[in-house]
Amino acid sequence: MKNTLFDKIFRDSDGKIVVAQMPNLPLIIWIAASLLKLVFPTGVVNTGLDALAFGSLFTWAWLELFQGVNYFRRALGLGVLIGVMASRTVGIDALGSFGL
Template sequence: MSPILQWFFRNRKTGEITIAQAPNLVLWVVIVAGVLHWIWPWPGASAMVLDIIFRGGLVVWALDEIFRGVNPWRRCLGGVVLVYELAILL
């Protein structure tokens, strides 16, 4: 693997290559809200609440990855998700 790719994917805490990680609590909330919204797609207050939880959770997760990501890849991933969510909101 080239030195640039090693730098991009190398976990700064463990020294191993990290591309994906187990979901943290915020991402689990996003996953559950997304599945419930997918199962319950009818318009109404509950669907709106699930959508707010889903999108808000993704913004929180993205900010967490930007500031506390273990490598540049994870930080870029958080940045892309944040830009996407902000583009949808605006």
């Protein structure tokens, strides 16, 4: 089998095309913490959930960047990592609105 650019980008080591996968633990924690932030919109609990959501999404992106099954997943990890860091730097919350 010839190893094309498409294969390098989208196929895993078993030759299967992988674009999406079942969520792993950091992604599940991020989803749960983000949903709970809607229940607790202010206060100490919201601050803790925000830190938990940030940390878990950062961890997921880092793992994808360095352990992703193909180049697409690694690029996805890099994109999310840049987005997470930019959101903290610029002040954009998880829903995309500016915290001005």
